[in-house]
Amino acid sequence: MDTALDRAVRVFCERGYxxxxxxxxxxxxxLATGSVYKAFRDKQxxxxxxxxxxxxxxxxxxxxxxxxxxxxxxxxxxxxxxxVEHSQGIEGRRGCMVVGGTVELAALDPQVRARVNAxxxxxxxxxxxxxxxxxxDGSIPAHVDVxxxxxxxxxxxxGMRVVGKAxxxxxxxxxxxxxxxxxx
Amino acid sequence: MDTALDRAVRVFCERGYxxxxxxxxxxxxxLATGSVYKAFRDKQxxxxxxxxxxxxxxxxxxxxxxxxxxxxxxxxxxxxxxxVEHSQGIEGRRGCMVVGGTVELAALDPQVRARVNAxxxxxxxxxxxxxxxxxxDGSIPAHVDVxxxxxxxxxxxxGMRVVGKAxxxxxxxxxxxxxxxxxx
DNA sequence: GATAATAGGGAATGATCGTTCCCGAATAAA
DNA sequence: TTTATTCGGGAACGATCATTCCCTATTATC
Numbered sequence: 531m532d533t534a535l536d537r538a539v540r541v542f543c544e545r546g547y548x549x550x551x552x553x554x555x556x557x558x559x560x561l562a563t564g565s566v567y568k569a570f571r572d573k574q575x576x577x578x579x580x581x582x583x584x585x586x587x588x589x590x591x592x593x594x595x596x597x598x599x600x601x602x603x604x605x606x607x608x609x610x611x612x613x614v615e616h617s618q619g620i621e622g623r624r625g626c627m628v629v630g631g632t633v634e635l636a637a638l639d640p641q642v643r644a645r646v647n648a649x650x651x652x653x654x655x656x657x658x659x660x661x662x663x664x665x666x667d668g669s670i671p672a673h674v675d676v677x678x679x680x681x682x683x684x685x686x687x688x689g690m691r692v693v694g695k696a697x698x699x700x701x702x703x704x705x706x707x708x709x710x711x712x713x714x
Numbered sequence: 715m716d717t718a719l720d721r722a723v724r725v726f727c728e729r730g731y732x733x734x735x736x737x738x739x740x741x742x743x744x745l746a747t748g749s750v751y752k753a754f755r756d757k758q759x760x761x762x763x764x765x766x767x768x769x770x771x772x773x774x775x776x777x778x779x780x781x782x783x784x785x786x787x788x789x790x791x792x793x794x795x796x797x798v799e800h801s802q803g804i805e806g807r808r809g810c811m812v813v814g815g816t817v818e819l820a821a822l823d824p825q826v827r828a829r830v831n832a833x834x835x836x837x838x839x840x841x842x843x844x845x846x847x848x849x850x851d852g853s854i855p856a857h858v859d860v861x862x863x864x865x866x867x868x869x870x871x872x873g874m875r876v877v878g879k880a881x882x883x884x885x886x887x888x889x890x891x892x893x894x895x896x897x898x
Numbered sequence: 899g900a901t902a903a904t905a906g907g908g909a910a911t912g913a914t915c916g917t918t919c920c921c922g923a924a925t926a927a928a
Numbered sequence: 929t930t931t932a933t934t935c936g937g938g939a940a941c942g943a944t945c946a947t948t949c950c951c952t953a954t955t956a957t958c
Contacts, residue, residue, distance in 0.1 A: 549822060551915065561937090565935080573917090630818075632880045633817040633876060636807075636879050681877075681889065682870065684873070689870055689873025692816055692873065693834065696820050696830055697820065697831070701862070712893075
């Protein structure tokens with residue numbers, strides 16, 4: 531089931547919600563129409579389940595990318611690098627379900643809006659935690675405003691997913707190098 | 715006609731492309747079905763025309779916001795402030811056609827992709843120009859990398875539109891204050 | 899003033915959508 | 929072996945979509 535959901539994630543990432551038909555979904559998930567409706571109440575339920583799966587995988591990846599750093603500042607750097615890399619190439623042009631869900635459904639579907647909000651706020655809290663870690667271990671100056679910087683970094687990561695979907699190239703090292711000035 | 719197009723812009727911003735039916739469009743534009751199809755070849759043509767109108771208005775607003783500054787750095791600051799303000803409240807939750815077009819259609823429609831790319835690149839070039847102005851008038855250090863900083867600022871502006879559509883609050887002064895560190 | 903041309907309005911149309919219903923195979927129970 | 933039950937598959941359904949067609953005023957032309 532998780533593997534079918536992963537396939538649904540790919541389709542929803544690439545085509546979004548409304549442009550994805552049940553036919554697209556059954557083809558991608560290798561399930562018949564009836565089987566999909568036996569497992570999920572309706573199309574929205576498939577989307578929500580796929581979103582949760584996407585968010586969980588993505589959260590895990592982000593955390594393990596950050597773990598590669600040796601202090602708060604370095605963990606933040608690795609996290610940003612991870613985001614740039616995944617905003618590029620094949621995965622970049624496929625797109626992000628958080629960004630896609632927000633842009634396409636935040637105004638139309640309160641349930642989806644609640645999920646994307648939760649996901650964004652979780653990410654923001656994670657970033658804020660890393661900044662505080664850095665301030666604790668001395669790698670980030672104490673005068674850096676935790677909340678404002680975290681929110682701006684969320685804007686940067688979400689924005690990179692947009693720019694990556696538009697297929698503009700993003701140079702990871704260079705972009706992150708500039709972004710790290712925010713921790714000065 | 716421009717006023718009808720402005721109304722179409724509002725609908726496309728809020729609902730995106732696929733969730734906007736011809737019925738939504740005719741209701742918003744105060745035009746009958748036949749009249750819409752007499753003025754435009756098909757729904758995509760309405761979207762492209764609305765997008766061009768949106769981009770033109772937006773470009774003008776951005777430029778006049780920047781003009782409020784007295785040197786390169788201040789012009790950049792006013793431009794960023796303008797973006798935060800418009801990413802919030804009523805207009806923020808309505809959404810941005812560039813972001814929406816990218817996320818919903820960049821992977822599916824080459825014509826839309828070309829337009830959003832052109833718009834993003836125009837904005838980026840405008841930002842780069844402001845940075846260069848600042849370096850010329852001494853308000854921005856010469857060691858600031860123009861292209862990388864401009865691209866990161868594009869990510870910030872696009873990301874703010876995503877976060878604003880998700881209805882998270884954005885404090886203009888504070889966020890821009892942090893972002894201006896990128897010009898150090 | 900009569901007629902041609904145009905523009906706007908809305909019903910009809912075919913396609914496609916999401917959803918439901920029902921069938922057949924496979925498994926478990928008797 | 930026979931019967932009951934579950935599960936995956938796909939045809940059928942009503943609704944809605946984008947699009948076309950045609951009708952009716954209104955304007956311009958002669």
